[in-house]
Each structure stands twice: as structure tokens, then as C-alpha cells.
Amino acid sequence: MEENYKLSKWLNDEMSAEELSEFQADKDFAIFEKIKKYSSELETPAFDEQKMLSKIVTSPKKEVKIIPLFKNWMVRVAAILLIGMGLLFTFRNVASSTEFADYGVQNTFSLPDNSEVVLNSGSEIQYKKWNWDNNRSLNLEGEAFFKVAKGKKFEVNTTVGKVTVLGTQFNVKQRGNYFDVSCYEGKVKVNFGNNEFILTKGMSVAVRDGKTIPIPTKNNLKPEWLEQEMVFHQESLPSIVAEFERHFNIELELNATGNGQLFTGTIPAKNSDTALQILCTTYHLKPTKVTKTKIILEND
Known part of the structure; x- marks a missing residue:
């Protein structure tokens, strides 16, 4: 570092007589002299500012293609969101929906066609929202009262029997091997085993262990448990x-x-x-x- 400093002072003629005498005594002084001589003979070409500016202006411009760094990332995020929403929609509509009434409570809800259902305590219903208007079918465990909106065939399936209606009000109860259906409005078809019954307003049918039980005609407008x-x-x-x-x-x-x-x-x-x-x-x-x-x- 000190040698470079001395060389710089010598090239700029900034050395004192004593420093110059000491520097000339250096073994490499002859080399420094040659470098100084040849470098002084070099000529730098003249710089034509106007010519350079004209060249820059008249040179053809190349189209610069800008690729946003976040573009691909955003496309991927949008695709993931779209797929996720599609899967969520499919799951919610194709997968079975469940309504449940715990012990000591009743659960009132509407099906996709606005048919009304009241679940009695300790009961459960499963159904699919997808294509409901063309396939109005559900599974019942327990007891429920239905006010069915008019439309295509409406089915209530239990482990003992099946109830089929078009538009009516009826009650279905299935507890173990006991199966009970009462019609409060319209017409109801009941199937269990090889048996089929057609019920109209006020009529009921009950089955226990595969055998029918006589039930008197009902004059009330809804099942007693709702009262x-x-x-x-x-x-x-x-x-x-x-x-x-x-x-x-x-x-x-x-x-x-x-x-x-x-x-x-x-x-x-x-x-x-x-x-x-x-x-x-x-x-x-x-x-x-x-x-x-x-x-x-x-x-x-």
C-alpha cells in the first residue's frame, strides 16, 4: 500500500527532493520509468458526442417483453380456488345431508323443495340435495311429521317399511321393529315386506315385528307429539x-x-x-x- 502511494506521488510530481532521491534508489525504478514514458505516448481517440447521440436515436428499437413475476403465481392461485369451490359445491350437494333431533328437543327444517319436516326427539334424517326435485327420497330413523310440497314422488325410507306420497301431510315413526304411519292430508302408500296399504286422511297403519296393529281413525290435524x-x-x-x-x-x-x-x-x-x-x-x-x-x- 505504501509503495503504491509513493508511485502515485512520483507520477504526479508531488515528491520532495529527499523522497525523490530515495524513490530513484529503488530497484524497480527503471521499470517505473519505462511505464511512464510509454503511457505518455498513448493517445485517446476523440469523443464525438453528437455522433454518439445520433446513433442512439436512429438505431432500431427492440420490443421489450415484460413478464410479470406474479402472473403465473396468480393464475395458479385462481385455479386452486376454482377447483376448491367446485369440490366444496359438489360435496355440499352430492354428499348426504343429515338433520338430527337430540333427546329432549325437536328439530324443524325445510327440504330443498320447501317441504316442511319436524323431527321428534332422538330422530335422524338423511337426504341428498343434488337433483332433489327429481329424486325426493330420504332415510328416516325415529319419528317425523311431513308437510310435503307438491311435485314428483316423495319417499320416506325406514329399516321396516317405505312411505310414498305426492303432496300431503303425514307422520312416520320407526323405533326398532315398530313402524307407524298416519295420514293427515292427501294420500299415502305404505309398503313393508310384501304388504301394501293406501292411507287417506285420518287413516293409520302400525306394524310390530311384521304384524299389523289396529289403530283407530284420527280426527286431529297433526300428530299428538306436536301437542x-x-x-x-x-x-x-x-x-x-x-x-x-x-x-x-x-x-x-x-x-x-x-x-x-x-x-x-x-x-x-x-x-x-x-x-x-x-x-x-x-x-x-x-x-x-x-x-x-x-x-x-x-x-x-
């Missing part, structure tokens, strides 16, 4: 207890024996204590409350 009443036709005590559990969302432990009596009648269901009192009086049971939601039923 907070539980109606039983030749029901066993365990079946009634199970219905109590669903309706009131409580646990009943049945420790009674010798109660093979079948019950037919109506029990008000607005208050669990009143309903239990009627049930216990009928079957000579004694209720013992263990917790707020658990009750043991024993022989009185």
Missing part, C-alpha cells in the same frame, strides 16, 4: 320407558319384574313428573330419583 302428548298402541313397558327417555332427556333404570302388560293410551308430556306419575300408577311402580336426570323404577 306435547305421547300416544301408545299396545306398547310394552320397556318401549314406553325408552320413549320417556327420548322425550324428556332423562335416564330411567327399570328394575321391575312381571310387567308384561301392553299399554294403549295417551300420556301428557309437558311435564316429566306428571308423566312419570301416570306411568308408575299404571304399572304399580315406585320412582326413586338418584340424580337430577336419573330415576330408578322399581315394583311398588
Whole structure:
């Protein structure tokens, strides 16, 4: 670094006499002299500013192609979003939709054609929204009341039987091997096994273990459970207890024996204590409350 500094001062004639004498004594001074001599003889070509400007102006312009860095990225994002929306639409419409009513509650909802459905406690319906107007078919577990909008054939499928209508109001109940259909308006076709029934307003059909059970003609406009009443036709005590559990969302432990009596009648269901009192009086049971939601039923 110091040698370069000395060389620079020498080339610019900035050395003192003492520094010059010391620098000339350097072994490389002869080389420095030759470099200085030859470099001074070099000539730099004259720079014609006007000529250079004219050349720049008159030279043909090449089209500059600009490719945005984010273009491909944005296209990919848009494609992913489009595919995602398509998959979501397909899933929502083609996949089965489920409506459920938990114990102690009822669920009211509308189907895609504005048919109205009320699910009773502990019941479930599955259906597909896709092409619903041309394929009005659903699966039911439990009990539901339907107000069907007019249109093409409407089917309710259960594990015991099938109900087919065009436009009407009816109730379907399926609990285990029990199957019950009541018509409140219009006409209903009921199939189970090799049997077929045509029901009109006020008519009902019930099946237990593959055998029909006589049900009197109904004059009411909707099922009793919508009016907070539980109606039983030749029901066993365990079946009634199970219905109590669903309706009131409580646990009943049945420790009674010798109660093979079948019950037919109506029990008000607005208050669990009143309903239990009627049930216990009928079957000579004694209720013992263990917790707020658990009750043991024993022989009185």
C-alpha cells in the first residue's frame, strides 16, 4: 500500500527532493520509468458526442417483453380456488345431508323443495340435495311429521317399511321393529315386506315385528307429539320407558319384574313428573330419583 502511494506521488510530481532521491534508489525504478514514458505516448481517440447521440436515436428499437413475476403465481392461485369451490359445491350437494333431533328437543327444517319436516326427539334424517326435485327420497330413523310440497314422488325410507306420497301431510315413526304411519292430508302408500296399504286422511297403519296393529281413525290435524302428548298402541313397558327417555332427556333404570302388560293410551308430556306419575300408577311402580336426570323404577 505504501509503495503504491509513493508511485502515485512520483507520477504526479508531488515528491520532495529527499523522497525523490530515495524513490530513484529503488530497484524497480527503471521499470517505473519505462511505464511512464510509454503511457505518455498513448493517445485517446476523440469523443464525438453528437455522433454518439445520433446513433442512439436512429438505431432500431427492440420490443421489450415484460413478464410479470406474479402472473403465473396468480393464475395458479385462481385455479386452486376454482377447483376448491367446485369440490366444496359438489360435496355440499352430492354428499348426504343429515338433520338430527337430540333427546329432549325437536328439530324443524325445510327440504330443498320447501317441504316442511319436524323431527321428534332422538330422530335422524338423511337426504341428498343434488337433483332433489327429481329424486325426493330420504332415510328416516325415529319419528317425523311431513308437510310435503307438491311435485314428483316423495319417499320416506325406514329399516321396516317405505312411505310414498305426492303432496300431503303425514307422520312416520320407526323405533326398532315398530313402524307407524298416519295420514293427515292427501294420500299415502305404505309398503313393508310384501304388504301394501293406501292411507287417506285420518287413516293409520302400525306394524310390530311384521304384524299389523289396529289403530283407530284420527280426527286431529297433526300428530299428538306436536301437542306435547305421547300416544301408545299396545306398547310394552320397556318401549314406553325408552320413549320417556327420548322425550324428556332423562335416564330411567327399570328394575321391575312381571310387567308384561301392553299399554294403549295417551300420556301428557309437558311435564316429566306428571308423566312419570301416570306411568308408575299404571304399572304399580315406585320412582326413586338418584340424580337430577336419573330415576330408578322399581315394583311398588
